[in-house]
Amino acid sequence: MNTTSTHFRLSFKIHDEAFSLAQAATCNLYMAVGHRSLRLAVVDTSRNKFVVLEDYELLSVFSPVQVAEQLRLMATENPLLQEKNWQTVRVSVSNLHFTLVPETLYDPDHQLDYLRLHSQFDPQHDNVFSYRHSGLEAVNIFSIDTALYEALQHVFPDRPLQIVHQTSALIKSILHQASRLTERKIYAFVERNYVTVLVAGQSGLEFCNIFHYLSPEDFIYYIIFVMQELKLNPEQETITVWGDITHDSTLFSTLQKYIRNVKLGKKPADVEYSYKFHDLFEHRYFELYSMHFCE
Structure with a gap:
């Protein structure tokens, strides 16, 4: 008996x-797997345009196995x-590993x-991957739960998947937009209970980390801590925010309350969006759009 029940909406x-779907051969499918969400997007590469977006909320799901x-x-x-x-299937995963x-x-x-130096991942139940950032001369090493990896292989059994960590998509997109900083x-x-903080400047990426927060006090503590460590003045700096x-x-x-200038970010440039995307808040789905800048 199948005891698995539907917990998505x-x-x-x-x-x-x-x-x-007859155009799939000239389109990319992007999938962003979050802690409580699974989001899909389609880009028509012949027109360099986002044409589909689907956002699924995961209900009563608390582990990668359930995802x-x-x-x-x-x-x-x-x-x-x-x-x-x-043409391409690209998947990003969001976790602390x-x-x-x-x-x-x-x-x-x-x-x-x-990875073991920076993360308490389980080699028995996690698969380790890497993504090379050519512009940074750095490699992002990350893991995803084996059950999730096997599910992805089950869904797409006959084609290679490009799997990236969500931070890589964010880094690629931010550096692409901020190339003239x-x-x-x-x-x-x-994200819900998670915030990724990045700092970039003329020399490129200077900081990237993910913090788990349970309250607004946790949330602001981590951001102010990063600003203090990197000598960024909350009274003078502007923080750009995307996401949920x-x-x-x-x-x-x-x-x-704590940072003088706060602004909501915009959709990435250098890619087009169907007119149906125009009514969306600009700062939403940034992690999904940003996957377009991974190669």
């Missing part, structure tokens, strides 16, 4: 009427996941050793 969907179960269930009814002819290593020091035979800037990507946050939320008002 489609919370938002955009589908450009000019797109059909994997819901992905398998979703694939039984979702046409995007049933289509096998995509990652580390950035200078490329000059990177040895593929020691991936587990690098003359001074350091701080950025935050907000709104201008009238407690998190946003807490940011405004």
Whole structure:
């Protein structure tokens, strides 16, 4: 008897009427797997345009194994996941198990050793991957739960998957947008109970880490701590924020209380969006859009 039950809900969907699955061979499918969400997007590469977005909320799901179960269930009814002819399938995962290593020091035979220094991952139940940041001359080493990896292979059995850590997508997109920076800037990507903080300047990426927060006080503590460590003045700096946050939320008002200038970020440039995306808040789904800048 199958005891697995459905614990996901489609919370938002955009589908450009000019797109059909018959065009999959010239389109990329992006999948962002979060702690409590699974988001899909399609880019028509011939037009360099986002044409589809689907946002699924994961309900009563508290572990990577449960996320994997819901992905398998979703694939039984979702046409995007049933289509096998995509030009590229790229998946980003969000978790705390990652580390950035200078490329000059990177040895593929020691991936587990690098990650073990910075993360309490379980080699028995996690698969380790790496992603090379050519512009940074750095390698992002990360792990994903084996159950989730096997579920991805089950959904797409006959084609290679490009798997990246969510931080790599954010880094690629922020550095792409900030290529003309003359001074350091701080950025935050907000998820439910997690915030990724990045600092970039003229020399490139200077800081990237993910923090787990349980309250607005935790949330602001980590951000102010990073600013203090990097000698960024909250009275003078501007923080740009993307993700699951709104201008009238407690998190946003807490940011405004401690940092003089707070602004919501915009969608990445240098890629087009179907007119149906125009009504979305600019700062939402940044992690999904940013996957377009991974190669």
